[in-house]
Amino acid sequence: MFTHDDVCDLVQIDLARVRTIRAALVAPEAVTGLADTFRALGDPTRVRILDALSHGELCVCDLAAVLRLSQSAVSHQLRLLRGLRLVRARRDGRVVFYSLDDQHIMALFRQTLQHVEELREPFDSRASAGADARSLRAGRTLRTGRK
Numbered sequence: 001m002f003t004h005d006d007v008c009d010l011v012q013i014d015l016a017r018v019r020t021i022r023a024a025l026v027a028p029e030a031v032t033g034l035a036d037t038f039r040a041l042g043d044p045t046r047v048r049i050l051d052a053l054s055h056g057e058l059c060v061c062d063l064a065a066v067l068r069l070s071q072s073a074v075s076h077q078l079r080l081l082r083g084l085r086l087v088r089a090r091r092d093g094r095v096v097f098y099s100l101d102d103q104h105i106m107a108l109f110r111q112t113l114q115h116v117e118e119l120r121e122p123f124d125s126r127a128s129a130g131a132d133a134r135s136l137r138a139g140r141t142l143r144t145g146r147k
Contacts, residue, residue: 040084041112045069046077050100050109053087057099 026034040046045067052058052066060078064071078098081087086105090097100106 036084037086037108040081040086043077045073046081049074049077049081050086050105053098053100054106054109057090057097059095059097061095063098 041050048067049063052063058066060071060074063078064074067074078087078089082089082098085101087098088101090099100109
């Protein structure tokens, strides 16, 4: 929901800046690809699959066991991820192994994870500080896992 603070009080367009930024924007075809990729990453199961594959190549059976999902559910998600070129498949006889398609996917995964963890830190430290203060007021000794 927008508030008064969310919008300018004065409409004054900097045309030179607008032109410069428009010229630098990502091409519409690339925007569609980006949106498709981020949409795929919007599903927790697919994120878990990418997380598991970030540790190395796995066959569908092993991936299903790691994630505690059915092979059918994993195969369905892998088909979608493969269509977006987020994962690749390699057949070895009767077994198909999956891996992340390239290092860009690994980098995207790691950077996004780092971003999420950074966003959580202030909340976690505030919540932890509040719990610590409540414990002290109650006369309890604090025990932490910190070294």
